[in-house]
Amino acid sequence: MLRTALCDKLGIELPIIQAPMAGGPSTPELVAAVSAAGALGSFGFAYTQPEKMQHDAELVRTRTAGPFNLNLFASKTPGEIDAASQKPALDAVAPYFEALGLPRPQPVRGPYAPDLRAQLDMIEEIRPAVFTFHLGDVGGERIAAMRAAGIRVGGSATCVAEAKRLETLGVDFIIAQGTEAGGHRGTYLRDPYEAMTGTLALVRLIVRAVRVPVVAAGGIMDGAGIAATLALGAEAAQLGTAFVTCPESGASAVHKAAILAAQDDDTLITEKFSGKPARGLANRYMREMRDAPTLAFPAQNTLTGPLRAAAAKAGNADFPSLWAGQAAPLARELPAAELVARLRDETLEALQRVSKLHG
Secondary structure, eight states: OOOOHHHHHHTOSSSEEEOOOTTTTOOHHHHHHHHHTTSBEEEEOTTOOHHHHHHHHHHHHHHOOSOEEEEEEOOOOOOOOOHHHHHHHHHHHHHHHHHTTOOOOOOOOSOOSOOHHHHHHHHHHHOOSEEEEESSOOOHHHHHHHHHTTOEEEEEESSHHHHHHHHHHTOSEEEEEOTTOOEEOOOOSSOTTTOOOOHHHHHHHHHHHOSSOEEEESSOOSHHHHHHHHHTTOSEEEESHHHHTSTTOOOOHHHHHHHHHOOSOOEEEESTTTSSOEEEEOOHHHHHTTTSOOOOTTHHHHHHHHHHHHHHHHTOTTSSOOBOOTTGGGOOOOOHHHHHHHHHHHHHHHHHHHHHHHO
16 A cells, blocks of 8 residues: 555555646646556646636636646745846847747746745635745745645745745645756755755755655656655655646646657756746757846746747757656656556556565
8 A cells, every 4th residue: 555644644545746847747637647547646836827727727627526736936026127137048048939920928927936925815715725835935824724724735945944944834734856856956055056956955954854745746656766766755756847748737748758768867947938947958049048038937938938838839948848757757647547557557567566675
């Protein structure tokens, strides 16, 4: 049997969480399929307006009674950035817009992201089984209100200091995001380029530092990886890249193809797509933009949005954000429910293999 105390707390059968992936991959179809299979499906709602959040959550509830997770970015957004200040960043990306036949980029106007307070209010209205946050925290008062409403709350940490803060704020569990993870680095109490501890080390450090359950995230693609983190004291593992290539995922065809074609770790961390450091498969844009000026997050995300969308539509891998973790070459093209079942069997097999070493 593959079950931990956190499974009971979250209402899931397996200690497996499909990572919330904003920007397209985490569709209602993917979330519902994962949750129905006994794991925890997750929506990445960082850029989603409240009405759409409600709509997608209702769709999942028509497909499964299983619990699911709604995730938001908790970072502070900048005020309006004047046009003159934007010119260096616009000039830096203009050649890529031209290469795709797009009009020259114009200054972007705020608001650059949905209103976080309105999103949080909608979470309380939807009342999912689980709510998690990334890139900051939402405050102890809001966490207490959600827990009082029966919502289990988790936050991500990339260092021990962030984990201890989350414990103080009263979360139900902590997601230890190692440097191997694809997508945005969740760091907010340290320089993100200095908080680069690997998943295995980070999990062990955080497990020893806090008393709340810990979820491992970063570079986990199969049952052996899940088993390894459970052995270190984690009570569940969160996998993102592994689910990007599922047919239910909303990731673009070029994104899926790039992950499935990966042969080695060819990822880089860049802030040039969104304004915040994030790990993805290296492409022309990431390499050439390494030293280019960038707008603050999430204004840079708004600026590059048309470029990323046009490139993905054209099947051009040079310019989209191909978020992926360091173990991307282990990806498989399987339906979500089949992948969950495979992960369960592999984890049990790995744990049994280790148990035989004792004898």
